[in-house]
Amino acid sequence: MPSVQQDQVTPHGVIERLPLYLNSLIHLRNEGCGTVSSARLSELTEVNPAQIRRDLAHFGHFGLRGVGYDTGKLAREIQQIIGADREQLVAVVGAGHLGCAMVQYDGLRTHGFVVDALFDNDSDKIGTTIAGIVVSDVADIEEIVAQRGIRFGVLAVPADVAQAVADRLCAAGIRAIINYSTAFVVVPETVALHNTDPARELLHTLYYLTKSEGMAGAKR
C-alpha cells in the first residue's frame, strides 16, 4: 500500500491491475501479436473482460470494437500513465539471497527499472560484484543515492534493521521504498511505501483453496 498519494479519481484496484495488463501486453507484443481482444487479455490476466474495459476507460478510449487493442500502443499508453516510459534507478539494500534475487531478476529491466546500487554491511561482501553490480558499504547510502539520483529503494534486510535503513534511504532523498522485510516501517508522507510479503500471496491463494475445498466437501 503506497502512502504518498490519495488518488481522488482512479480506484486503487484499477491501479493494482494496470501492471498486470502491461505485463501481458508486453508479452504479447514480444510474441508478435499486434492486437489483442479483451477476452484474450482476460485469459492472461484473469481479470474479467468487462472489468478490463471499465479499468481502461478511466484513462481514455482504447481499442476498437471487434478488433481489440493495439498491444504496442496500449502498452506505451499504460507506461506513460504509470510513468514507466523512462528509466528508474533502484538501490537494493541487503546482498543476501533476496537482494541478489532482485538484482538478477530480469523482469525489472523490462519495465525500465535499473538496479544501480546494492548495499550491505558485511565486509566480506562489500567490493564484490553480483550480476555486474559492485556491493557498496551501507555507510555510503546517503552519498551514493544522492549522487546518482536514485529514487527507488528496496529493503531486503532483516526486520530488526529495516527501520534504520529506511530512515537513511529517506534522508538520502529516496522517493519510494519497497519493503520486503517483515518489519512495520514508518516513512515520511513524501515517500511512497509498499510493503510486500510472500506470506500474503500464499494466504491469499490459501483462502480460495480453503473455500473451494469447503464447497467440494458440502457437495458430497
Added chain:
Amino acid sequence: MPSVQQDQVTPHGVIERLPLYLNSLIHLRNEGCGTVSSARLSELTEVNPAQIRRDLAHFGHFGLRGVGYDTGKLAREIQQIIGADREQLVAVVGAGHLGCAMVQYDGLRTHGFVVDALFDNDSDKIGTTIAGIVVSDVADIEEIVAQRGIRFGVLAVPADVAQAVADRLCAAGIRAIINYSTAFVVVPETVALHNTDPARELLHTLYYLTKSEGMAGAKR
C-alpha cells in the same frame, strides 16, 4: 490472481486485504496489544477505517464500538476464514537466490506455511542443506510431493522451465502454485495459480509517485 475459484459473495479486494489485517493483528498481539481500534489498524495497513469495517462485516460481527477489536480473537477468526489455522506444507522449486530467500523467510512460519521440500536440477546443490532443508532432485518432485501431501508449490525457476515444472507439480497433486518467474504459466482449473512479480510492486508504487510529482508540478 487465483484461478480455482469464482467467489460469488466476497469481493476479490476484500480477500486481498485480509492478509494485511492478519499481519497487523499478529504484530499487535505479539507486542501485547489486547485490543485495537479500526483507526490504528488503518495506520498499520493503510486501508481506511470505513473500508476495514466494511471488509470485516462480510464475515460476521467483530469488534465493539468504542473498544475496538480483540487482536487475538480477530486474528484467529481471520485465520479460520483463510484456512491458515493449520499447517500448510510448501515445496519450493529452484534453489537459486530467490528459492533460498523463500526457505529462509521468517514470515511464512508465522502463518503456518512450512517449507518441507526444496528442489533443484543442479547436481552441485542436490544433497546440500539450506536452512535445514536438504535440496532434492527435481526428478523426485512427483514422489516427494505425493508422499508428503504437500499442497503448495513455489516456482523460483527461470522462465523457460516454469511451465514444465508447473506441469509436474500439478501432476504430483499440488493444489496451489505461486509463480515467481516471469513466464505465463497455465495450470488446470483445479489448481490455484498466483502470479507474483517484483516489477508489479515497483510499477504500482511508481504510478503514485508519478502522479504526486505531476500534481506538485502543476501547482508550481
